[in-house]
Amino acid sequence: MNYLSRTRIAALLASGPSAEEIEVPGWVRTRRDSKNVCFLELNDGSSLNGLQVIINKEGTDLQPLIERIQTGAAVIARGHLVESPGAGQSVELVCRDLTLVGECPAESYPLQKKRHSFEFLREIAHLRGRTNTFGAVMRVRNCLSRAVHQFYQERGFLYLHTPIITAGDAEGAGALFQVTTLDVENPPRLGSATPAGATSGDAARSGAAAGPVDYGRDFFGSRTFLTVSGQLNAEAYATALDRVYTFGPTFRAENSNTTRHLAEFWMIEPEMAFCDLEGNMELAEQFVRYLLRDVLEKCPEDMTFFDKRIEPGIVESLRGVAETQFRHLSYTEAISALEKSGETFEYAPSWGIDLQTEHEKYLTEKYAGGPVIVTDYPREIKAFYMKHNEDGKTVRAMDVLVPRLGEIIGGSQREDRLDALEASIDRLGLDRETYRWYLDLRRFGSVPHSGFGLGFERLVRYVTGMQNIRDVIPFPRAVGNADF
RNA sequence: UCCCCUGUAGCUCAGCUGGUAGAGCGGGUGACUGUUAAUCACCAUGUCGUUGGUUCGAGUCCAACCGGGGGAGCCA
Numbered sequence: 001m002n003y004l005s006r007t008r009i010a011a012l013l014a015s016g017p018s019a020e021e022i023e024v025p026g027w028v029r030t031r032r033d034s035k036n037v038c039f040l041e042l043n044d045g046s047s048l049n050g051l052q053v054i055i056n057k058e059g060t061d062l063q064p065l066i067e068r069i070q071t072g073a074a075v076i077a078r079g080h081l082v083e084s085p086g087a088g089q090s091v092e093l094v095c096r097d098l099t100l101v102g103e104c105p106a107e108s109y110p111l112q113k114k115r116h117s118f119e120f121l122r123e124i125a126h127l128r129g130r131t132n133t134f135g136a137v138m139r140v141r142n143c144l145s146r147a148v149h150q151f152y153q154e155r156g157f158l159y160l161h162t163p164i165i166t167a168g169d170a171e172g173a174g175a176l177f178q179v180t181t182l183d184v185e186n187p188p189r190l191g192s193a194t195p196a197g198a199t200s201g202d203a204a205r206s207g208a209a210a211g212p213v214d215y216g217r218d219f220f221g222s223r224t225f226l227t228v229s230g231q232l233n234a235e236a237y238a239t240a241l242d243r244v245y246t247f248g249p250t251f252r253a254e255n256s257n258t259t260r261h262l263a264e265f266w267m268i269e270p271e272m273a274f275c276d277l278e279g280n281m282e283l284a285e286q287f288v289r290y291l292l293r294d295v296l297e298k299c300p301e302d303m304t305f306f307d308k309r310i311e312p313g314i315v316e317s318l319r320g321v322a323e324t325q326f327r328h329l330s331y332t333e334a335i336s337a338l339e340k341s342g343e344t345f346e347y348a349p350s351w352g353i354d355l356q357t358e359h360e361k362y363l364t365e366k367y368a369g370g371p372v373i374v375t376d377y378p379r380e381i382k383a384f385y386m387k388h389n390e391d392g393k394t395v396r397a398m399d400v401l402v403p404r405l406g407e408i409i410g411g412s413q414r415e416d417r418l419d420a421l422e423a424s425i426d427r428l429g430l431d432r433e434t435y436r437w438y439l440d441l442r443r444f445g446s447v448p449h450s451g452f453g454l455g456f457e458r459l460v461r462y463v464t465g466m467q468n469i470r471d472v473i474p475f476p477r478a479v480g481n482a483d484f
Numbered sequence: 485u486c487c488c489c490u491g492u493a494g495c496u497c498a499g500c501u502g503g504u505a506g507a508g509c510g511g512g513u514g515a516c517u518g519u520u521a522a523u524c525a526c527c528a529u530g531u532c533g534u535u536g537g538u539u540c541g542a543g544u545c546c547a548a549c550c551g552g553g554g555g556a557g558c559c560a
Contacts, residue, residue, distance in 0.1 A: 032519045039519050052520075088520055112495065112510045113521070119552065120495065175558095229560090255485060256558060267560060346556085357556080410560065455560030468553090480551095 010047035017082050017091060024051060024093060025076045025101070027130060030113055031069055038066050042077060042093075045129075048136055048301050052084065052092040053077045065100055071113050072104030072130070118471050125475050125484045133310070136302035137472055140295055141460050145247075147294040148268055148456075151287055152245045157270060160237050160244040162230030167222050175253035176225040177263075180218050188214040226251035231269050231451060232385075232438055235414060238271035238449055239441050245270040247456075255479055259468045262457060264477035271451035277387075277396045277413040280450035281373050284400050284409050285326045287454070288371070292322040295463055311465025318463065321402060326371040329363070331355075331394065334374050337367050354381045355399075360406040372401045384424040385438075386412040387448075398452070405462045411452020418442040 007015075009026060026044035033039075036058050043050040057063055069075060076099040084092040110124050111131065121128040128134045149159065165179050182188065191211040215223040230246040237244045250267040270283065296303060296319060307315040329337070338349035338359055343366075347356045355363075355374065363372050376394040379386070386395035400409035415421040421442055425432055432439065460472040470476035475484045 030520075030522095032517095032522060034517050034519060034522095037518055039522095041520075054518080084518095086518060086520070107494085107511060110494070114495070114509055115521085116495065122552095250560075252559075254558060257485090258556085258558090259554080261559070265560070407560080453560060458560060 008046035009042065009044045009051045012051055012081060012093075013047060013049060013089070013091065015081065015091070019080055021078060021080050021096070022093075023076060023078050024053070025074070026051070028069055028071060028073045028075060028104075030071060031066075033066075040069065040075070040077070042075070043135070045135055048132060048305055049089070052086070052089050053079070053095050054092055055095045055098065062098055065098060068100055068103060070104050070106040070109070072109045072111060073100060074102035074104070075100055118468060122470060122476070129474070132305065134471075136305050137460070137464055137466060138474065139302050140299050140464055141472065143295050143298050144291055144460060144463065145456070147291050148247055150294070151290050152270065155243070157243045157245045158237070158241050160230075160234055160246050162227070162233040162246045162248065164227055164249065165220070165224050166227045167220065167224055175255070176228060177251050177253045179224045179226060182213070182218050188217045190214045228252055229267070229269065229453065231271065231453065234269055234271040234451065235438070235441060235449065238273045238451070239445065239447060242274065243270070243272045257479055260458060260461070262469055262473065262476055262478055265473070266456035268454045268456060269451060271449065273447050273449045275450045276448050277375060277398060277450060280411055280413060280452060281326075281328065281375070281398055284373070284398070284411065284452055285371075288400065288402070288408065289322045291459065292318045292463065296322065306465050314465040317403065321371055324370045326373050326400065327368040328373050328375065329368075330375050331377045334359075334363060338362060341367070352378050352380065357406055360401045364401045364403040364406070370403065374399050374401060382412070384428050384430065385414050385421065387415045388420055388424075402462065405458065408458055408462060409452050409454045411450065413448065413450040416442055416446045416448050418446065
């Protein structure tokens with residue numbers, strides 16, 4: 001049968017009985033045997049539920065074959081769909097013929113017909129996609145990913161591919177992964193006339209005597225890193241094409257071991273010209289609500305699974321967020337609300353400190369009872385490129401906070417005045433020359449512009465209710481672990 | 485990076501104040517059966533994370549190291 005014309009299990013389950021013979025490939029989740037009948041549950045990844053395959057053993061020579069079919073085996077079943085007399089499914093496949101494509105020895109196959117801990121499944125990340133939970137996570141991830149593009153494409157945003165390798169530490173913050181083709185054991189040194197190879201290994205390694213590494217002889221002729229954000233590059237194209245977005249991998253070498261950090265993650269960063277903070281907030285809110293509506297509509301089966309098995313009540317809470325207007329609150333108002341809350345916080349709220357996780361939780365879950373957008377933070381705790389307010393103390397920043405998760409989006413209106421941006425760069429001791437091209441954007445046809453960043457895995461974690469961010473990406477990259 | 489918890493069978497765990505290792509699930513075998521986490525019976529599970537120490541004796545106590553988890557910070 002032609003590969004592309006084959007009907008997959010998700011569609012078969014939604015269809016009715018038919019006399020037409022079909023061919024269904026998939027992996028066996030369980031096998032149950034009766035005297036005359038063998039039941040296979042077949043899954044092909046197209047849906048959470050599998051197709052029940054019925055093999056009448058009487059009058060067939062399939063018995064020896066059936067005995068070799070164990071959990072995890074790859075098979076192709078041929079037969080036709082009938083109405084199922086049993087509970088649990090509306091249709092089932094009456095199997096006329098069966099091919100065992102790939103055996104799966106039960107004694108050594110790590111996945112059993114039982115619940116496994118996510119910790120264990122992380123150790124077999126190459127196989128965990130075959131479980132209900134990870135199948136559902138990846139389908140939801142795919143759905144959200146498509147919805148991201150749909151949302152921006154529908155609104156005339158241009159998908160911009162920003163570089164993975166960058167020359168500078170874009171935001172002056174965060175640990176970076178260095179990219180180099182130099183011999184890390186023995187790099188060329190400045191002030192050394194001899195080529196690297198001629199230097200004695202011991203002398204080179206002693207470090208103290210050697211000069212700084214000569215990155216002019218590195219691949220790009222300068223020191224390079226994996227990107228921590230595409231924002232600055234996106235600004236360049238937003239001030240040319242009006243509205244763009246990035247959706248690509250991002251890298252942070254932070255030594256953070258938490259349920260919400262990855263060393264390699266995907267980030268979405270829209271950037272809009274002729275757009276102030278209000279427009280930015282409106283886009284962020286519409287974006288989040290669109291994504292939630294879309295996944296609830298397109299993945300009801302998987303979302304019901306998460307609601308039942310992973311995070312009870314999640315569907316209702318996401319629906320609530322999708323239908324609720326986000327509350328707007330200035331940082332100053334937020335601090336004041338926290339101070340008046342009567343709650344005892346581990347970190348006492350006070351104007352000037354960043355909002356802690358416990359503060360975000362209070363604001364969303366108790367104070368507002370829903371999503372909150374906090375704006376106008378003290379400039380000292382925000383990035384150099386954010387637009388200064390008239391008060392000289394705060395910047396046009398915004399964080400979107402949601403119940404259960406906290407910050408899901410961080411963004412700002414960008415500083416579009418050349419002198420103000422230069423002043424910020426100087427004040428923070430950054431190098432104007434590094435940002436020469438970025439400053440050009442303020443020299444030539446500068447406009448008010450805004451944007452934000454959304455960590456894709458944090459979104460998937462929020463939508464699925466999965467506790468650990470390492471379980472919402474196929475192969476997680478985190479401190480001390482780059483397996484698979 | 486800091487704080488807390490944890491490492492025993494393929495998986496999830498029990499193992500009291502030190503006395504020489506167990507349960508459920510999974511696996512194998514058999515029975516029964518239009519089953520659906522199928523059911524019932526029987527069988528086999530092991531360098532107790534590693535190294536060192538205390539002790540007549542260590543899964544159990546001590547130390548160091550390694551791995552895993554949670555929280556905090558940093559952030560998306």
